Amino acid sequence: MAYDSLRPYLQVLEQQGMMRWVDVEVDKDWEIGAIVRMIFRAMPEEARYGIGFRNIKGFPGGRVVAGVIGASKRMIATATGAEPTAEAIHDKVISGITTPIPPVIVPTGPCKEVIIREGDVDLTRFPIPTWTPGKDAGPYLTPLWVTKDPDNGRRDVGIRRCQIKGRDRTGILFGAPDRGGAIHHAKWKMLGKPMPAAIFIGADPIQYLVAPSRYGEDEFAIAGGVRGEAVELVRCETVDIEVPATAEIVIEGEVMTDMVEPEGPFGEFTGYMAGGRECPVFRVKCITHRKDPILLGVVSQFPPSESSMLKVALLESNLLKHLRSNLNIPGIADVHALEAGGCTATCWVSVKKIYAGQIDQLALGIWGYMGMSYFKWIVITDDDVDIRDPFMRDWVMAWRVRPDQDMRILKDTAAVELDPASLLPGVEGDQIRGGKALIDATKKWAYPEVSLPPLRQLRKVAGEWARYGLPPLGELKLPKASE
Ligand SMILES: Cc1cc2nc3c(=O)[nH]c(=O)nc-3n(C[C@H](O)[C@H](O)[C@H](O)COP(=O)(O)O)c2cc1C
Known part of the structure; x- marks a missing residue:
């Protein structure tokens, strides 16, 4: 309506x-x-x-x-x-x-x-x-x-x-x-x-x-x-x-x-x-x-705010459409701009890796479209990860990244607008410069299985929880990798 x-x-x-x-x-x-x-x-x-x-x-x-x-x-x-x-x-x-x-x-x-x-x-x-x-x-x-x-x-x-x-x-x-x-x-x-x-x-x-x-x-x-x-x-x-x-x-x-x-x-x-x-x-x-x-x-200031909520809802769909339809990059599961960074500092992507160069293409596609004043961090991981779950993001950063090999740094480029880390006192206009990092947080080889009981067993006990005489469970949260 x-x-x-x-x-x-x-x-x-x-x-x-x-x-x-x-x-x-x-x-x-x-x-x-x-x-x-x-x-x-x-x-x-x-x-x-x-x-x-x-x-x-x-x-x-x-x-x-x-x-x-x-x-x-x-x-x-x-x-x-x-x-x-x-x-x-x-x-x-x-x-x-x-x-x-x-x-x-x-x-x-x-x-x-x-x-x-x-x-x-x-x-x-x-x-x-x-x-x-x-x-x-x-x-x-x-x-x-x-x-x-x-x-x-x-x-x-x-x-x-x-x-x-x-x-x-x-x-x-x-x-x-x-x-x-x-x-x-x-x-x-x-x-x-x-x-x-x-x-x-x-x-x-x-x-x-x-x-x-x-x-x-x-x-x-x-x-x-x-x-x-x-x-x-x-x-x-x-x-x-x-x-x-x-x-x-x-x-x-x-x-x-x-x-x-x-x-x-x-x-x-x-x-x-x-x-x-x-x-x-x-x-x-x-x-x-x-x-x-x-x-x-419009309430902006400290995140979360209307500013971050609006960006998260609309910037993501806009970006997703660009990457999938305009650039034809296959396998993209999700794009998520983190609210703590006002949806401007950090962008996560989950994707099924299919060909060499796909990760770089994604990152360059994001910066190319959004402009270099967006996203000082782009983190790209596999499509088995729910990138909207903060704990899963930490898990990925812990075990799918080798800092010496999996990070690409772009030095001395446009800063994220209003990033206090780049807005040094007395520096104005074109002189405001920043850096960018692309973190390739995808698995680089066929990792072992995740250390959880099989999903069907977890689902079975969850379905019969009352039978064990235990207080009710909350939501069952699992990495998709456990399937
Ligand atoms: C609540 C809110 C306030 C904003 N204030 C400003 C601002 O003061 N200056 C600015 O350059 N961008 C500001 N932005 C971001 C711009 O709206 C955004 O960069 C947008 O792309 C600018 O529109 P344009 O690309 O059509 O010029 C704000 C965004 C929101 C959600």
Whole structure:
């Protein structure tokens, strides 16, 4: 089922116990950030819910929701219309990538109910929270940015942090220089012109789900493919950019290309604060919004977070599709980007080894597709291993790797964006460099059998457990190798 906008989706979340509203007065400058952090620090994934605030100190009538896109797999499944399993979500997204539906332009939409033009623009009217209180440089939006390639007009949609610097001025961080939006900015800069841009908040949650990945295709068309219906777009008032008609808030303007100023710090997906670097500035020319806009924040910062949940759900399916279908690499069982690394530092792959060079082809295919600012560790193991089980990953690292032979190091290349191990003080821009490691954790010869009783015997005793007069068992966890 396609959601027309954020609102019917929030209602479904509420009906299904995945969204709660807080009516007690809260302070946007510290309390909202602290409350939503608890979703990830004090709740198991299955119990997580999004939170809405509708009594915000100093902002009568203002509403903020957070944790409503990627708090849990169940929530992501609800947003995409898939069953709540990693496989079903992957399949749904892959179907959107393989059968994109181009967006359609409509004359107007709810996002134009209120139009505020230059001079009257004032971002501080919105209850924009400070997400890492006492540490962030100030309030931040976590919106979707839409830009166009000046060479061919191709659109890009990406999530980027957005520091509120004044009534009509924000910062923008292009963390990795090889992302679509960052490349657009570099091209506009080469032309000596500011980059037209629009930020939007809200609309169908699928926009947030597809934006953090890269497809080489218009993300609105991918979103259309996932939802099974074209996304309706409206033209902006002051820039040649289109945004979803049902967005809650749209902020139009230009990202400057002739000046930079310090941005951040901001609590980042690595689990550390990052910022203070010289970054471009976004000059706001116009704001359009619904009469009673809902401000949506994506909870990032320390993993796990919505940032890691979104990436794990969508980046993996995107990558899997690329490796299997575009590169035709056979035997791939699974691809898993680890949440502790914000799904950006470490990628595991399980594969049936069939030919020489397959492991290198996989690793180079991953870096080639994701860009060198992704994955400082790629670990590839055999298809008998459940790479989603942390204990099995440790077991593989213990006994399927010879450190002196099975690791390939790529020195002095692009760093994982915002990796504190690479962001040395005083080092900026192109000078930020990092290293990569490929660990071939496949068996290099026909290993002996695993030291467990045969699976059929384990299953037999498990099935008859009560007969032994012992307390109930938990889930039977075995390496596939024990079959
Ligand atoms: C919650 C969240 C916040 C993000 N913030 C930023 C950011 O501030 N800067 C950035 O360069 N990438 C950020 N990213 C990663 C980008 O969205 C990602 O690299 C994406 O590929 C960029 O889109 P593009 O390739 O279409 O330009 C963020 C991702 C998430 C999930």
